Amino acid sequence: MAEDARSIVLEHAADGARLREEFFRDNADRIVDVARRIAVCMARGGKLLIAGNGGSAADAQHVAGEFVNRFLMERPPLPAIALTTDTSVLTAIGNDYGFDQVFEKQVQALGLAGDMLLAISTSGNSANLIRALKAAREKGVVTIGLSGRSGGEMASLCDHLILVPHEHTPLIQEVHLAVEHLLCQLVDHYLFEAVVELTSYLDED
Ligand SMILES: O=C(CO)[C@@H](O)[C@H](O)[C@H](O)[C@H](O)COP(=O)(O)O
Numbered sequence: 001m002a003e004d005a006r007s008i009v010l011e012h013a014a015d016g017a018r019l020r021e022e023f024f025r026d027n028a029d030r031i032v033d034v035a036r037r038i039a040v041c042m043a044r045g046g047k048l049l050i051a052g053n054g055g056s057a058a059d060a061q062h063v064a065g066e067f068v069n070r071f072l073m074e075r076p077p078l079p080a081i082a083l084t085t086d087t088s089v090l091t092a093i094g095n096d097y098g099f100d101q102v103f104e105k106q107v108q109a110l111g112l113a114g115d116m117l118l119a120i121s122t123s124g125n126s127a128n129l130i131r132a133l134k135a136a137r138e139k140g141v142v143t144i145g146l147s148g149r150s151g152g153e154m155a156s157l158c159d160h161l162i163l164v165p166h167e168h169t170p171l172i173q174e175v176h177l178a179v180e181h182l183l184c185q186l187v188d189h190y191l192f193e194a195v196v197e198l199t200s201y202l203d204e205d
């Protein structure tokens with residue numbers, strides 16, 4: 001392999017490792033807190049809606065799959081819906097109203113007070129997510145943002161924001177995926193391994 005191509009690989013790995021280490025050192029408590037809130041939402045009968053564009057759309061589906069099927073442990077299916085998957089809904093809204101409304105209208109249709117919306121965006125500025133977050137707030141759906149850079153417009157619309165402070169989209173996405181897997185693992189932990197601890201939070205918030 002050419003030396004310059006090899007250095008692209010090694011630089012990506014080194015930058016990613018540094019970002020991961022710093023990010024998790026600074027955000028471990030925040031990730032645990034968000035996971036606990038998702039667990040409480042589901043324990044109360046709420047569901048998690050998930051949205052994102054491009055690679056983050058793939059993440060939305062990935063996360064919904066872990067919750068609805070299972071993650072690391074055997075347990076009952078958990079309620080999560082990716083808003084990125086129904087091509088009839090997406091094309092009808094996109095065609096009739098515009099791409100900016102593809103998530104907003106689904107939040108208006110599916111979101112109930114006490115549900116949560118997880119919006120995944122590296123820029124924090126995708127217009128369809130901004131509109132979805134505003135619609136969520138109007139419906140009493142709690143908003144969680146998984147963002148990058150400095151959070152973008154999304155930051156002020158999220159009740160809980162997990163921010164990967166980096167400029168490089170792929171590296172942000174790679175950390176997002178790790179966070180998403182941890183949220184799945186921690187929600188399972190709270191719902192099925194630490195039930196006594198979780199019930200103490202049910203009357204809060
Ligand atoms: O996966 C990638 C880049 O790695 C792309 O598909 C990327 O997700 C798309 O450009 C998205 O539209 C970016 O949206 P966002 O993260 O700024 O909300």
Ligand SMILES: [Zn+2]
Nearest residue numbers: 054055170173
């Ligand atoms: Zn990508």
